[in-house]
Amino acid sequence: MITQTDIAVWAASALLAIGIGWSRYAKKRTRDKFLAELAAMDPERREKVLSRLEPKLQMELRQKLMLRYGPS
Numbered sequence: 001m002i003t004q005t006d007i008a009v010w011a012a013s014a015l016l017a018i019g020i021g022w023s024r025y026a027k028k029r030t031r032d033k034f035l036a037e038l039a040a041m042d043p044e045r046r047e048k049v050l051s052r053l054e055p056k057l058q059m060e061l062r063q064k065l066m067l068r069y070g071p072s
Contacts, residue, residue: 038050
């Protein structure tokens with residue numbers, strides 16, 4: 001038999017899962033938009049923007065730029 005507690009736990013779990021999924025989607029969408037903006041910049045300005053980021057993120061973004069938009 002299903003109790004109100006079971007329903008409440010399942011509802012809370014579903015909302016949590018939806019929230020986590022949405023935040024991951026939003027992060028990916030923001031990263032894609034940022035990559036497109038970086039690709040549109042002139043190389044000098046792009047390097048200036050990338051140099052302000054932490055090294056691990058710099059490398060990741062440079063690799064994604066190379067894969068998606070080719071060498072500039």
